[in-house]
Structures are given as structure tokens and as C-alpha cells.
Amino acid sequence: MNFIETRGNDGIHPLKVTFSEAILSPIASFGGLYVPETLPQLGLEFLQRHRHSHYKELARDFLHVFNIDVEGHVIDDALALYDAFDDPKNPVPVVKVKDDLYVSELYHGPTRAFKDMALQPFGKVLSAIAQARNENYLVLAATSGDTGPAALETFKNQTNVKVVCLYPAHGTSDVQRLQMVTEAAPNLKVIGIQGNFDDAQNALKMLLASTSFKQTLQTKNIALSAANSVNFGRIIFQIIYHIHSYLELVRHDVIDMGETVYLNVPSGNFGNVLGAFYAMQMGLPVEKLVIASNENNILTRFIRTGVYDMRESELILTTSPAMDILKSSNVERVLYALYGADRTRELMHELDTSKVYRLTEEELCKLQAVFAADYCSDDEGKAYIKEAFESGYLMDPHTATCFKTYETCREKDLVMIAYSTAEWTKFSPTIANALTGEEDAHDSVALASISKAAKVPIPTMIETLFTKKVVHTTVIEKENIEAEILSFI
Numbered sequence: 465m466n467f468i469e470t471r472g473n474d475g476i477h478p479l480k481v482t483f484s485e486a487i488l489s490p491i492a493s494f495g496g497l498y499v500p501e502t503l504p505q506l507g508l509e510f511l512q513r514h515r516h517s518h519y520k521e522l523a524r525d526f527l528h529v530f531n532i533d534v535e536g537h538v539i540d541d542a543l544a545l546y547d548a549f550d551d552p553k554n555p556v557p558v559v560k561v562k563d564d565l566y567v568s569e570l571y572h573g574p575t576r577a578f579k580d581m582a583l584q585p586f587g588k589v590l591s592a593i594a595q596a597r598n599e600n601y602l603v604l605a606a607t608s609g610d611t612g613p614a615a616l617e618t619f620k621n622q623t624n625v626k627v628v629c630l631y632p633a634h635g636t637s638d639v640q641r642l643q644m645v646t647e648a649a650p651n652l653k654v655i656g657i658q659g660n661f662d663d664a665q666n667a668l669k670m671l672l673a674s675t676s677f678k679q680t681l682q683t684k685n686i687a688l689s690a691a692n693s694v695n696f697g698r699i700i701f702q703i704i705y706h707i708h709s710y711l712e713l714v715r716h717d718v719i720d721m722g723e724t725v726y727l728n729v730p731s732g733n734f735g736n737v738l739g740a741f742y743a744m745q746m747g748l749p750v751e752k753l754v755i756a757s758n759e760n761n762i763l764t765r766f767i768r769t770g771v772y773d774m775r776e777s778e779l780i781l782t783t784s785p786a787m788d789i790l791k792s793s794n795v796e797r798v799l800y801a802l803y804g805a806d807r808t809r810e811l812m813h814e815l816d817t818s819k820v821y822r823l824t825e826e827e828l829c830k831l832q833a834v835f836a837a838d839y840c841s842d843d844e845g846k847a848y849i850k851e852a853f854e855s856g857y858l859m860d861p862h863t864a865t866c867f868k869t870y871e872t873c874r875e876k877d878l879v880m881i882a883y884s885t886a887e888w889t890k891f892s893p894t895i896a897n898a899l900t901g902e903e904d905a906h907d908s909v910a911l912a913s914i915s916k917a918a919k920v921p922i923p924t925m926i927e928t929l930f931t932k933k934v935v936h937t938t939v940i941e942k943e944n945i946e947a948e949i950l951s952f953i
């Protein structure tokens with residue numbers, strides 16, 4: 465399988481690259497992204513064959529169909545990391561919440577958010593490729609709070625890779641921040657910036673595109689990569705659990721093989737739902753992909769009107785911070801799949817220059833044939849958290865946004881799979897507030913009160929965070945990021 469570029473080729477980048485090349489150097493011509501040249505068709509036969517497969521068997525076979533240039537033993541080592549999830553037999557449990565609503569829990573890995581699903585194996589694969597090539601990489605990660613911990617966890621102490629993680633200094637929960645600033649390993653650097661997630665992500669994209677920065681790194685024999693979902697190395701692992709979740713419903717006799725379902729995804733940078741989009745294009749029986757957002761509702765407006773408009777929008781800080789984003793990077797890969805490279809380049813250029821682009825009627829029709837969308841306010845989210853808790857389900861504020869779209873986006877009476885992207889432990893003050901009304905509790909207090917009310921233990925990796933030593937104390941203005949990174953290198 466080769467990879468091509470969402471904005472076409474500039475005559476400088478190669479026309480096609482392998483999977484390893486696409487993940488080592490994820491930014492393509494004109495600032496575009498890499499996408500598979502063709503998508504393999506799985507068909508019902510593949511699903512039938514995996515009706516009873518363990519997650520790792522499904523994943524191994526799926527990656528085989530994709531035919532990537534990564535050796536079998538590396539893939540096996542990477543997938544073995546799922547054995548350290550809560551239930552090694554099933555890293556992604558799918559739980560019934562209502563007769564026609566099931567929640568696929570993607571947070572049972574080491575850092576308690578869905579980012580582990582892809583970053584765990586991705587870290588292994590990237591380090592193995594760097595070692596095999598005898599090359600050194602600097603991996604940049606911009607995070608709103610969950611990518612950072614997951615990237616640090618997967619790359620710590622790996623040879624041939626250094627990681628710099630940029631997070632908004634005042635934009636994460638205590639738990640998320642502690643997960644990063646207490647992660648001690650000589651190859652890791654964590655930098656807080658005075659700004660929001662879009663600022664962190666823009667800084668990252670600028671560095672990835674900067675020739676002078678790359679040249680400076682080159683003099684030290686270091687190449688540059690990224691751990692954000694612009695990297696296809698993450699997306700590929702994010703297709704698999706959508707297929708697994710569907711098969712779980714078949715296994716539990718909730719649906720018949722071949723029956724269509726709704727997939728309902730709390731979305732920010734669009735990487736999770738992009739995995740679902742590819743699964744659908746590869747033949748998974750999906751009625752529609754439902755996008756759940758918070759009050760930063762740019763995706764809802766886009767899917768309803770075909771206008772992606774950042775002109776009037778100010779980023780709002782919500783209780784689901786992983787979805788506080790205006791420029792959602794992976795939409796570009798959908799534009800490419802639906803409208804081709806020339807049109808994608810045109811649209812992305814419009815967004816860069818005038819902060820807005822408009823689809824034609826016909827293009828909008830194509831988009832709406834696949835996606836539906838709505839958004840959920842913080843107050844609505846808290847009400848859903850409380851209601852679900854009272855009927856026995858504890859969930860985080862990101863997952864809660866899907867309960868709104870469950871109510872508003874189903875046109876047909878079909879089963880819906882919603883995705884839970886974080887454990888309650890990562891956003892406990894909001895949940896405690898929803899359940900008991902207590903205001904401004906610190907994470908440590910909120911964790912204890914929810915644990916008691918719900919009779920669930922606090923996982924050790926969260927509990928021990930509060931006594932671990934803080935090793936990363938750097939907080940800087942965004943103008944100083946490049947210099948700070950160079951001083952670490």
C-alpha cells in the first residue's frame with residue numbers, strides 16, 4: 465500500500481510514499497496530509513471470518529489487508545501492548561446503556577483515554593522503524609490533554625526517539641497535567657504554553673513545515689515527525705476498533721451480521737471519526753456517522769450548511785476540552801475522499817487565507833449522505849451525566865455529548881454505537897459537579913467523592929499521580945517554542 469497526498473503533488477515531494485515514510489514525515493505537498501492510495505475492500509466475508517476473533521487477531525489481519533511495510537514481528541510486538549489494558553482478552557468492551565444505545569469504551573489503556581488505542585502500538589512501530597533505519601527522530605505532540613500523556617507513555621525510554629509535548633498551560637485537568645509533568649525519562653520534554661490548543665497545534669504545524677527548523681535538526685542528525693492524528697500511523701489503528709465494536713454487537717446478538725448501525729463519535733480533530741469513515745468505506749455496514757461536538761460547534765455548522773467558517777468563531781473553553789478546537793485537521797482527509805485533491809487544495813487554501821470555505825450544493829449532499837451532527841452544551845452534558853449515572857452508567861463529559869446526538873441525529877430506528885473516549889477519572893471535577901452540585905473541587909477531592917458514590921475504585925495509575933515528583937516545570941510564551949525545543953535537543 466502506498467500513500468498519496470490530499471492536496472496533490474508539488475513536484476518536490478515524491479508522488480507516492482510507503483507507510484513508514486508517511487509516518488516518519490507526515491506533512492505532504494502544500495501542507496497536506498497523506499492518505500492511502502486505495503482503500504482495500506473488506507466485505508462481509510472478512511467480518512464473518514472475524515465473528516469470533518480476539519481484538520489482536522482482528523487487528524493483525526486488518527493490518528495484513530492494508531499491506532504496510534512494517535515487519536510482522538514489529539506488528540506483533542505493537543499489538544501485544546493491548547495485553548496491558550484492563551481486560552487483555554478484550555481491550556475495548558462494548559456496554560449496553562439503552563436497548564438501542566451501546567457504548568464502546570476506548571479508555572481502558574494506561575493513560576485512561578482513547579488516545580492509547582492508537583498511540584500505544586504507534587509508538588512501538590515508529591521506534592522500531594527509526595531503529596531499523598538507524599535514524600534519530602524528534603516527535604512533536606500538541607495536546608489538549610490526552611494525546612500528551614499517551615505519547616509520553618508510549619515513547620518513554622525508547623531509543624532513537626525524543627518527544628516534545630506542547631500543552632496549553634491552563635487548558636487541561638489536574639490529572640492530565642500531572643500525567644505529563646511527572647513523566648520522567650531523559651528522552652521526554654513537556655512544555656506548557658500560554659495559549660490554547662489551537663495555538664499549540666499551529667506551532668506544531670509551523671515547525672513541521674519549517675525548512676530552517678528541519679535544517680537545524682539535521683545538523684544534529686535528527687529528523688522531525690509528529691504524534692498528532694495528522695499522522696496516518698495513528699489513523700490506521702483507529703479504524704480497527706470500529707470494526708471490533710460492530711462485531712461485538714453481532715456476538716452479543718444485538719444485530720445480525722450485515723445490519724447497519726449508527727456510529728456516534730465525540731469529535732475534535734476528527735481522527736476518531738475518520739477511522740470510522742474509512743471503516744465504512746471499506747465495507748462496514750454503517751447507516752451514518754454522527755458527529756458530537758461541544759459548544760465549539762464548527763463541525764455541526766459545517767455538516768449542516770457546507771460552510772466551514774472560522775471567521776467569527778472564538779474558541780470557548782468547555783468541560784470537554786479535548787473537543788475545544790476550531791481547525792479540525794482530519795476533515796481534510798474526508799474532503800479528499802469525497803471531492804479529490806484539486807478541490808481539497810482549493811478549499812484548504814481558502815481556509816488558510818480567508819478563514820472560511822463553502823461547499824457546493826452537490827458536495828454538501830455527498831457530505832450529508834455520510835455524516836450527521838449536533839452539539840451539546842456543558843449544562844446539557846451534565847444533565848446527561850447525572851441521568852446516566854442514575855441508571856447505572858458512569859461517563860465522562862466527552863462521552864456525554866453523544867447522548868445529545870443519540871436523541872437528535874437518528875432518523876431511523878437502528879442501533880447506535882457511541883464511543884466513550886475518556887474514563888471518568890480524567891475529568892472528575894465536572895462529573896462531581898454534575899452528580900452532587902459541588903463546585904470547583906480539586907481532582908483529588910472529586911475522584912474520592914465519585915469513587916465513593918459510584919462504588920468504583922480509583923485506578924492506581926491515577927491515584928499515585930498526586931504524590932509523584934513534578935519533573936517538567938517549563939511554561940513559556942508561544943513565540944519561544946522553537947528556541948526551547950532546540951535547547952532541549
Ligand SMILES: *Cc1c(COP(=O)(O)O)cnc(C)c1O
Binds near residue numbers: 693
Ligand atoms: C482526543 C479526544 C477526543 C477527540 O478525538 P478526535 O480524534 O480529535 O476527534 C474526544 N474525547 C477525548 C476524551 C479525547 O481525548
